Amino acid sequence: MNEFDLIEKVRERARASGDSSGLVCGIGDDAAVFKSATGANLVISTDLLVEDIDFRHNSTLPNLLGHKALAVSLSDIAAMGARPRWAMLSLGLQQEVWDSHFADRFYDGFFKLADAYGVKLIGGDVSRTPDKTVIDSIVIGECLPGRAVLRSGAKPGDQIYVTGFLGDAAAGLRLLERGARLHEEAAKETRESSPNDQPSERHPLDHLLLRQLKPEPRVGWGMLLGDKQLATAMIDLSDGLSSDLNHLCSESKVGALIDAARIPIDPLVRDVCGRRALDPLMLALHGGEDFELLFTVNPGNIAKLPTRVDGISVTRIGEITEASSGARISEGSRTWNLEPGGWEHFKG
């Protein structure tokens, strides 16, 4: 049993349990959506980050970890087309991390990102742990009634889009695993620049490392696609394109055909892969943690998509098909099944 099997099992039990009145969308999407007594649509997501599984203290920095803890949950809210409003944070720290300046710097990174989107920290918990750091990050967003973008709304013929570039974070992770670390000037810039500053000229490797260590959630795109009802379905790319596209297809009961040549891959990733005998397409398909948005658009709405939001463009990479054909990818004249190949925490 892997984690997706467990989630499916819990989802079945949750369906049969408790009071469903007011539930718009429960387990199985990027975030849950529920209605308050007054009709507001609230969107909530939680992400658990565990030391030595999701991060290592020796390859990141406390402020980057504070940023990332919030960013991953903001990305979930963005994937629902909602506006993030509130955050909560539970921190479990072992004694030696507690005794360092970790917490101060962690919150530096957290609040800097929160302020960029007007998100308010309203609560959380602090606890001791025996030997590893654990972080649970919760973000609550709001959207107009009925505007939340679920994974389940894609229809055959819808066009498939992604924001930004894919595979950067996986390339960054490979570099970290091989011992690469941020240059001091890049680390300093993450502490001192304001979120709206244009980044200065960066060492190319720092750019990829930061795509892994300091992901930028696509909050602007998410809100726009939700507000203007342009996306029929949406998911954030946390597990990897192959896994997340399969999640979306499964929830929408559709198939998909991706054109490999259209997948946006940063030239830097191609360059890093070329030097290290890695296949950039494999990173883009199966590498997780890009935190880009994958969304589907009815052909009639394509002309309404803006070119860029917050400086980030989107790329059409394929089309939704009938469920019977499954999720497939074509490269030149070859077409094959796109099996989920992203990150799984547990193997059967």
Next chain:
Amino acid sequence: MNEFDLIEKVRERARASGDSSGLVCGIGDDAAVFKSATGANLVISTDLLVEDIDFRHNSTLPNLLGHKALAVSLSDIAAMGARPRWAMLSLGLQQEVWDSHFADRFYDGFFKLADAYGVKLIGGDVSRTPDKTVIDSIVIGECLPGRAVLRSGAKPGDQIYVTGFLGDAAAGLRLLERGARLHEEAAKETRESSPNDQPSERHPLDHLLLRQLKPEPRVGWGMLLGDKQLATAMIDLSDGLSSDLNHLCSESKVGALIDAARIPIDPLVRDVCGRRALDPLMLALHGGEDFELLFTVNPGNIAKLPTRVDGISVTRIGEITEASSGARISEGSRTWNLEPGGWEHFKG
């Protein structure tokens, strides 16, 4: 710096950060309260439980842990006078716990308690951990606008009440630490009985062990006190009476005088303490995890308090005083300062 110092520091930073519009009550209470765009008052709380700090696998059972994970957050929502509606759960499991039937049984206990209060599980996260189990439990509740009961509303002259008995959970913990374990029939009953069954005759030690392992949140009392606006301030007893009363006094900017003779102590606790040279009053004052409610009532409203809710009575244990006198306790002719003596995760 202990955890309360860190929370105070984060609270200061949170005050200055983000968008406060719609925030009713942020960091510093049992749960946060915020307003949706349509005016609904939402109440949210999160609690992190870490193996070998907050529980040990060898002294509890998976279904009891599932119950407790939800119970501690329900207790926070009760302490705000709100109705619990939604839950989220993040689980981090090491491989060997994953490979056991832990998760199934954990969710048995979780759903049984959730169903008792009509609470719906709407999301969460599942992750691997290197070697310890971690659980983050989130509950969202609702209350009528302006009805949330904060820690900050107590006034001099208000009478101080607690639900149930104090010190049971601490006595149960001492027993567990000395090797006591639930009898098989009591363990079985926790799995098989429905929450509304009257418990059968229990072995006295099982009763105390279950008060530690399977706390019952005072959801009915909390909702009643909030709905009918009978409590001026409220907190749940998670850290211990001495600590939690000081939290309430500090937020309300008042003092308190507790009458030791009025503190409700179960005869079982006196008996267990007598045999083990423990002071039952110390357990009742400083032992944590009773998850009873401590609340203050304007003298004009005392006659409106019901005798029992869900079979649980309340006891008046003292009176709110001016801030200058601080939190004090009298026993016969002696009166002394009631210093916080509950659980702190981190010492200076």
